[in-house]
Amino acid sequence: MTMENILQAADRLFQNRYIISIKKAFIITLPIIILGSIASLINNMPIDIVQTGLSTPAGQVIRVVNGAIWLGSTAIMAILIAWTLGYYLGNTYKLNGTLSALTSVSAYLTICVRTSDGGISLSQLGSSGLFGAILIAIMATELYHAFSNLKINISEDTAEEVRQMFAALFPVMLSVFCIAFTNGIILTTSGKGIDEWIYTALSLLFSAADGGGLSGTLLLVFGIHIFWFFGIHGGNVMDSIMVSVFGENLIHNTSQYALNHDAFDKQLDIISKGFLDTFVFMGGAGTSLCIIIAVLIIARSRYMRSIAKMGGVFALFNMNEIVLFGFPIILNPILLIPFLLTPLTITLVSWSAMSLGLVARVVTEVHWAMPPLISGYLATGGHLSGSVLQVINIAAGILIYLPFIRLMDRRAVQKEAQKDDNTALLKNTLNTVIEKINNSTGEVNGEITDFSIVLESVVRDLNMLSAQMQQQMQLMHTCDEYTRIIDTSVGNTDNSIKIVLQNMEKTNGLSMEGAQSMHQMMQKMEETFLSTQKNNELASQLNLRCEQIEGMLKSIEDMFLQTATLSHNASIEVTHAGVHGKEFSVVAANIKDLSEATAKVVSDIEGLLQGMKADTSDMIERSEVSLRQVETGLQKVIGANQLFDEIVQNIHNIQVQCHAVLKHSGEVIGKLQQINEQIRTTSHFFAETASHTSKVAEQVRNRSDESKEMVHKLRKLNMETSLMTVNALENLES
Structure with missing residues (x-):
C-alpha cells in the first residue's frame, strides 16, 4: 500500500x-x-x-x-x-x-x-x-x-x-x-x-517515565506531541510529570559545572527540561522550525509559503501557534507521522551524541524563547558542539518532513491551480460583467427610480391600510361591547321568559277555571231559557183562555142585553097586565136586578180580563225579550267559551315556544360567547396587524429613501466598478 x-x-x-x-x-x-x-x-x-x-x-x-x-x-x-x-x-x-x-x-x-x-x-x-x-x-x-x-x-x-x-x-x-x-x-x-x-x-x-531515562523521555515526548496533535497543550499537560521525573537534573548539572566547568563530565545528567527545550523543541512542539525550512525549500503553494514566512519569525523564538493552527498540523493526517517521528528521532540523536561525549551536556538554564544555535551554545556552557548538534537535529528534521511536505504541497498546488483556473474564468467573467454593467447601469438606474416611485406609492397604500386597520380595530372593539350588551340582554330575556312562563301557568289555570265556570253558567242559562220558553207558552195559553173567557163574557153580555130587553118588555107587559102582572113585575124587577148585577160582574170581569190580558201580553213581550237576551247571552257565552278554549290553546303554544326559546337561549349565549372571544381575538390580530403594518410602512419608507440614495451610489459605483475591474485585470495579469 x-x-x-x-x-x-x-x-x-x-x-x-x-x-x-x-x-x-x-x-x-x-x-x-x-x-x-x-x-x-x-x-x-x-x-x-x-x-x-x-x-x-x-x-x-x-x-x-x-x-x-x-x-x-x-x-x-x-x-x-x-x-x-x-x-x-x-x-x-x-x-x-x-x-x-x-x-x-x-x-x-x-x-x-x-x-x-x-x-x-x-x-x-x-x-x-x-x-x-x-x-x-x-x-x-x-x-x-x-x-x-x-x-x-x-x-x-x-x-x-x-x-x-x-x-x-x-x-x-x-x-x-x-x-x-x-x-x-x-x-x-x-x-x-x-x-x-x-x-x-x-x-x-504517562506517569511511568523512569526517572529521566531514555525510554521515559521518549514516552514523555510522544505524549506531549500526541496531545498537541489533538489540540491539547502537551507541554502544560506533561509539565508536572517532567518536573517530577527530572526536575532536579538541571540543578544538579549547574552545581557540578560550577565546580569543574566541564560540560562533558559524564557524571552530569543528559536528560533535563533544558535538554528538551534546547535540542528537541526548536521552533516549538514538533520541531516546527524544520517544517518552516522544509516548506521554504520545496513548497510551491503560495498559502504554505505565506504561512511559513509569517510563522518563521515566531518559530525562531520557539512560538509555533501560527504553524500549528495555520497549516494546520493539528488533526492533519498528512503531518501526523513526521510530527511524532521528528521529535522522537531528535531526542534519540541528541541523547546518543551526549552519551558518546560528542556534545557537551546542558549545564545552565536558557530562556525558552532563545533562538536556536544561540540557545545551544549558551545551554552547553559556551560550547559550539551544542550549536552543531542543533544544526544536525534541524537537518534530520527537515529530511523527515520533506516527503510529507511535498505530498501536502502537491495537494495545495492542485487546489491553488484550480483556484487559478477559477481566477482566469473570473477574469473573463469580469470583462463580461464590465460590459454588462456599462450597458445595464442606465436601465438599472431607471428601474431603481421607478422602484422608488413604486415604494412611495406602497408607503401611501400601507399608511392608508394602517389607518383602515385601526378603524376596523375600533369597530371590532365596538362590536365587542355590543356583544357584551347582547349577552346581558339575552340573559335578562331568559329571566323574563321564565317569569312569563310562571305567569302563563297561573293564567292557564285561571283560564281553565273560567272556562269551567262559563260552561256551568251556559248550562244554567240553557235551563233558564227552557223555563222561560215554558212560561212563555203558559202565558200564551193563558192569553188564549182569556180570549175564550172574553168570548164567553160577550155571550153573557149578549144574554144581559137580551135579559135587559126582556126585563124592559116585561115591565111594559106588566103595565098592560095590571094586577096579574104585579107578580110578574116582581120577577121582571128581579130579572132586571140580576141583569144589572150580571152586567156589573161582566163589567168587572172584563176589567180584570183586560188587566190580565195586558199583563199577559206584557209578560209575553218581556219573556220574548228575555228569550232574545238569553239567546244572545247564550251565544256570547258560547263565544266566550270558545275564546277561553283558544286562550288555553294559545297559552299552551306560548309555553311550548317559551321552552324552545329557553332551550335555544343557552345555545345563543354560548354562540355569543364564542363570537365575543373571536371578536376579541380578531381585535387583537387587527391591533398587531396595524402595528406591524405601520412598522412595515416605516421600513418601506426607509427603503424608499435608501433606493433614492442607491440611485446616486449606483452611478458612482459604476465608475468605481469600471476602475476597480481594470485594476483587477491588471493585478490578475501581473
Missing part, C-alpha cells in the same frame, strides 16, 4: 463532523492566536535591547498593553475554541449555530476549576484547557441536538429572534444543566471536577 493510499484512508478517517468542526474552529481563531503570539513574543523576546526598552515608562505601557492582548486572546483560547467548535458542530446538525456556541461556552464554564475567591482559574481558560473545552463543547452540542425537539412553538407573527429563543429555551437549559449536574455529582463525591479528572487521567497515562 502506497503512502498516498495510507493518507487517503487517513483522510476518510478524519472526515467526520467532529474532526472537521475542530479544524474549522482552530483555523477561524488563527487571527486571535497570531495577535496573542505577537504580544507574547514582544514581552518575552530574549534580547537585551528589547527588554531594556520595555523597562522604560513607555515600554511599561507597551508591556501592559501586550499583557492585556494576551489575556484577551491566547489566555482564553479554550473559551474561543468552545465557542467556535459549538458553532460549527451545531451547524452540521442544522441547529442555530450561535445558540449552540453559547451552550458550549456556558457548559464548559460550569466545569472549570474554581479559585479560592470563587472565580475561575485562568489556566483552565487557556491552551491547557483545550482538551476539556473540546470534549465539553462536543457533549453540550450533542445534548442540545438530543433535546432540540423539546421546543415551545409560538405564533408565526412573532419576531424570528423571539421564536428562536423560545424554541431553544428547553434544549439550552437542559444541556447546560446536565453537564453542570454531572460535574457537581463528581465533584461532591470525589473532590475533583470533570476538568481535573481529565488531566489527572491524561497524566496517569
